[in-house]
Amino acid sequence: MDRFQEMQVFVRVAEEEGFAAAARRLHISAPSVTRAIAAMEARIGTQLLARTTRSLHLTEAGQRYLEDCRRILSELDEAEQSASGGYSLPRGALTVTAPVLFGELYIAPLLADYLDLFPAVQVNALLVDRLVNLSEEGIDVAIRIGHLHDSQQHAIKVGEVRQVVCGAPVYFARHGRPSHPHELSRANVVMSSASTLLSDWHFRSDAGPLSVRVDPRLVVSANQAAIHVACEGWGLTRVLSYQVAQRVADGELSLVLEAFEPAALPIHVVYQNTTRVPAKVRTCVDFLVERLRQDFRLKPVHPGAA
Template identity: 75%
Template sequence: MDRFQEMQVFMAVAEEEGFAAAARRLRISPPSVTRAIAAMEERIGTQLLSRTTRNVYLTEAGQRYLEDCRRILSELDEAEEAAAGSYSIPCGYLTVTAPVLFGELYIAPLLTDYLDQFPSVHLNALLVDRVVNIADEGIDVAIRIGHLQENNQHAIKVGEVRQVICGAPAYFQRHGRPTHPGELSKANIVMSSASHLLSHWQFMDEANSLSLRFDPRLVVTANQAAINIACQGWGVTRVLSYQVARQVADGELEVVLKAFEPPALPIHVVYQKSNRVPAKVRTFVDFLADRLGDDVTLKPVVKGIA
């Protein structure tokens, strides 16, 4: 087993936190994994992994070596891809991540168009309501909603979304339309816990931030569930404007308290900084920027009174 293969084995053991799991991932025998790690530690002259009866942990030296292995193997992949021409021709496997509903409503319908344009690319879409670490989870392109925290990535802004309070017209006819956020303390509130953007309700009162705590009568873990319940006329919920654009346009839901909405949240298409960006990433980022940038439901909206 050469050193590059040993590095791959070491990374698998570290990431899977076990020899047997690493063997299954690499489709080799557990003794082969054990021999590879032992050979590495003997050659390097230090312990990389600390073993117990149940778990495997990285030593301090192992943690540093893991970071070096990731960098070295990534550079090796880039070199091979460059030799194969993937920096000029879109090809290979491309992984993109986005929030669940945004992915279902905006990203998934575009994927087949991209694949039709670039038949040598294979796409994997990871739709999850969490911030996925691009480097650690092998992500090529990510759609981020909200203000960015990372500074080692390229980001292209493609739109904005608002945090809106909405309910069915029938609910407001029975209970009245709130004119101030404080009145929501008396409302039937269904809250989504899928994202911190929706579970923490903040408002703006003129130029001042207004943070109110409510006791929701119903909490659900999926944004679509909160939207469905609001459409039934049971209560009000807070969602992102794109999530209910269709329901608002069709009259199923009505947005209230527009004058108290906090500033809109940006939407970015994000990818890792690199001296050489593969053609599959460049073309997919440009494709998304063009398509999402033209979507009217992701344009900024001037506040009104409601």
């Protein structure tokens, strides 16, 4: 292996926290990965990875070297993109990330349409309910729901989603409809551990901001599961409006406490702040921005929703 290939192996081992997992991702043998790391450490003259029988982690030198490797590989990729026309013609691998349910409902179908327009591009869609670091995880484009905290990225707002409380008609027939957020303390509540809305629910009232601490009796690992339980009539859940838009339209769920809803959360298309943006990133961002703005203008949860 040349040094650039060794760097790629090292970065993958660090990200996967294991030799076998890195080998699978790189489609090479585990012994090849082991030899590459050993060669790097021998040439540099220091240990980059601390290994035990049960774990693997970066040494202090390894952490510094990882940052340098990512920078060097990024610069190499930019040079190759420039030489091959990648900054003028969309081509090559593109990684896009989005929240799981938003990605399933909106982003995956849009990416399929995008690929029909640009046959020289290949897309990897990373759908996860966690905040992904664009630079560290090699992400080209991200869909972010909520207020942004990283001013180092380019961000284009495409719409808004509401934070809604909902339940099935059968639940309200048995327990009544809450008319004030404080009544949630007596309700059956199901929530997803993947949600940022898990414990403190914020509302607005005529008197100002209102915070209610709820104690979910049922916590599941996915938003879709919480929504399904709510549809069955067991209890209330709090989700983002797009996650239940169709269920509300079909009458499976009904929204409550709408007069107390907090401000809507923005949706942004985000990409890295680089001097030269590859054509595959530029065209993908432009495509997603245009289509998502159409979707969130034409598909509200109810008239007047974002």
